[in-house]
Amino acid sequence: MSLKASLSLLSVALFPILTACVSLNPYIESRGRKCPPFSGNFTVSAYQLYPENGDFDFNNCVLYTGNLWNSSLGVYDPYRNKIKVVEFEGITHNPDLHLGGVQYNHNTNLLSIVVDAGAAFNTNGQDISGTNYIILWDPRSEKILYQHNLTTLTQGKYGAFQDIEHDPDDNTYVVGTFPSSIVKVSKSGKKVEPWYVNTSVNHTVAGYGGLATKGWTLITNDQQTGSLYRFDMRAKRGTPTLIKVTPPHRFANTDAIQLPRRYKGTVLLVAELGIGFGVYRDKKAYWEEAEFLGLVEWKGDPGFFLTAPLQVGDGVYANLEPFGDPGLNGPGTAGNRTDFLYWDITAKVDELLKNRTSGKDGVSRT
Numbered sequence: 001m002s003l004k005a006s007l008s009l010l011s012v013a014l015f016p017i018l019t020a021c022v023s024l025n026p027y028i029e030s031r032g033r034k035c036p037p038f039s040g041n042f043t044v045s046a047y048q049l050y051p052e053n054g055d056f057d058f059n060n061c062v063l064y065t066g067n068l069w070n071s072s073l074g075v076y077d078p079y080r081n082k083i084k085v086v087e088f089e090g091i092t093h094n095p096d097l098h099l100g101g102v103q104y105n106h107n108t109n110l111l112s113i114v115v116d117a118g119a120a121f122n123t124n125g126q127d128i129s130g131t132n133y134i135i136l137w138d139p140r141s142e143k144i145l146y147q148h149n150l151t152t153l154t155q156g157k158y159g160a161f162q163d164i165e166h167d168p169d170d171n172t173y174v175v176g177t178f179p180s181s182i183v184k185v186s187k188s189g190k191k192v193e194p195w196y197v198n199t200s201v202n203h204t205v206a207g208y209g210g211l212a213t214k215g216w217t218l219i220t221n222d223q224q225t226g227s228l229y230r231f232d233m234r235a236k237r238g239t240p241t242l243i244k245v246t247p248p249h250r251f252a253n254t255d256a257i258q259l260p261r262r263y264k265g266t267v268l269l270v271a272e273l274g275i276g277f278g279v280y281r282d283k284k285a286y287w288e289e290a291e292f293l294g295l296v297e298w299k300g301d302p303g304f305f306l307t308a309p310l311q312v313g314d315g316v317y318a319n320l321e322p323f324g325d326p327g328l329n330g331p332g333t334a335g336n337r338t339d340f341l342y343w344d345i346t347a348k349v350d351e352l353l354k355n356r357t358s359g360k361d362g363v364s365r366t
């Protein structure tokens with residue numbers, strides 16, 4: 001995230017040009033059926049998409065993308081290679097706001113979206129003022145069910161919200177980075193409360209980055225310590241517990257994390273900015289402790305950053321964000337790119353798992 005910082009400064013106002021949307025409503029065709037097999041690299045073509053994060057809807061077989069600089073939402077059908085771009089009034093094309101984290105709740109068939117005041121990341125937490133939203137959106141009716149201003153709750157004392165998860169009772173958790181915080185929104189959407197926050201930590205310290213869940217266990221990547229922590233979401237207030245990792249592995253700047261469905265909660269991928277993905281495993285999926293298996297490294301164009309691991313269909317992918325592109329309206333705005341590659345890393349992850357199981361790499365196991 002400090003990367004966004006170095007590449008983005010406050011930008012001049014953008015005058016929105018509304019574009020026609022491709023007609024696409026997956027709910028008519030695909031509801032209730034299993035998603036057909038899907039794997040391999042793919043490219044989403046939409047001018048200035050710049051997806052920073054995403055989440056696949058396994059009920060309706062579409063990928064939601066959080067389009068960072070434009071603050072719009074992408075609804076992509078990988079089977080037909082069609083994308084629809086959804087705009088939100090007051091948010092899309094607002095240069096003060098970024099849209100990144102999106103999380104589909106497969107229990108409710110609703111999408112949670114987090115919109116952040118971009119300045120927090122642009123200034124490495126020096127300026128955490130500005131509006132942050134948590135939004136619940138219904139993809140079927142394309143309506144916003146609630147839109148809460150998180151800054152009303154935080155009073156600007158903590159911010160930089162960027163990722164979301166849900167618990168089995170459909171409560172929503174939003175993670176903030178400067179400093180670490182987790183806000184909980186009740187299922188009804190009526191109660192918004194700080195579930196975990198440590199305001200004694202200076203807000204210029206980068207803390208939690210992403211969120212992932214397995215049952216009632218919530219996992220986060222803490223950049224302050226370079227370690228993974230877990231929480232029990234049944235607790236009234238969140239208490240972090242360190243996940244012991246063997247062999248030890250510390251990360252620096254990280255972004256989103258995911259437990260891809262393919263591995264049934266036993267494999268965690270952590271986006272390490274400028275490096276690739278850290279691959280962790282807990283064969284029991286308890287996440288009290290974990291093995292560090294190694295890295296899936298990005299050795300391509302250094303202008304691309306792996307900001308989020310995500311499963312699409314059967315494949316595990318790297319969301320590649322071209323932060324290296326110069327912004328057309330200055331730093332911190334969208335560049336001129338139209339084609340965005342999603343890199344299939346399934347074989348690379350599987351190879352790390354296989355090597356560790358069979359011991360082919362010669363590393364001794366404990």
Ligand SMILES: *[C@@H]1O[C@H](CO)[C@@H](O)[C@H](O)[C@H]1NC(C)=O
Binds near residue numbers: 017018049050
């Ligand atoms: C981004 O905004 C530009 C107009 O400023 C528009 O042409 C483009 O289609 C938008 N793309 C997305 C993915 O929102």
Ligand SMILES: *[C@@H]1O[C@H](CO)[C@@H](O)[C@H](O)[C@H]1NC(C)=O
Binds near residue numbers: 132151
């Ligand atoms: C969000 O809340 C903050 C803090 O109360 C306030 O300063 C800001 O104006 C609000 N944003 C909007 C768009 O109302």
Ligand SMILES: *[C@@H]1O[C@H](CO)[C@@H](O)[C@H](O)[C@H]1NC(C)=O
Binds near residue numbers: 198200201
């Ligand atoms: C808050 O952070 C400080 C400094 O890192 C630490 O000593 C303290 O234990 C933390 N408190 C909580 C409640 O996490």
Ligand SMILES: *[C@@H]1O[C@H](CO)[C@@H](O)[C@H](O)[C@H]1NC(C)=O
Binds near residue numbers: 202203204
């Ligand atoms: C937080 O750290 C910054 C420097 O990074 C410093 O200027 C500021 O005074 C600190 N704030 C508090 C409340 O300690």
Ligand SMILES: *[C@@H]1O[C@H](CO)[C@@H](O)[C@H](O)[C@H]1NC(C)=O
Binds near residue numbers: 325326336337
């Ligand atoms: C996009 O911008 C890059 C430089 O930022 C430039 O080299 C390239 O020609 C541009 N492409 C188009 C289609 O305008």
Ligand SMILES: *[C@@H]1O[C@H](CO)[C@@H](O)[C@H](O)[C@H]1NC(C)=O
Binds near residue numbers: 041300343344
């Ligand atoms: C998929 O994309 C990656 C990253 O650009 C590339 O290295 C790889 O060769 C591609 N695979 C195929 C089958 O095209």
Ligand SMILES: *[C@@H]1O[C@H](CO)[C@@H](O)[C@H](O)[C@H]1NC(C)=O
Binds near residue numbers: 355361
């Ligand atoms: C897995 O083991 C094979 C055989 O020793 C080795 O060539 C390969 O580099 C290893 N792969 C990883 C990802 O460690």
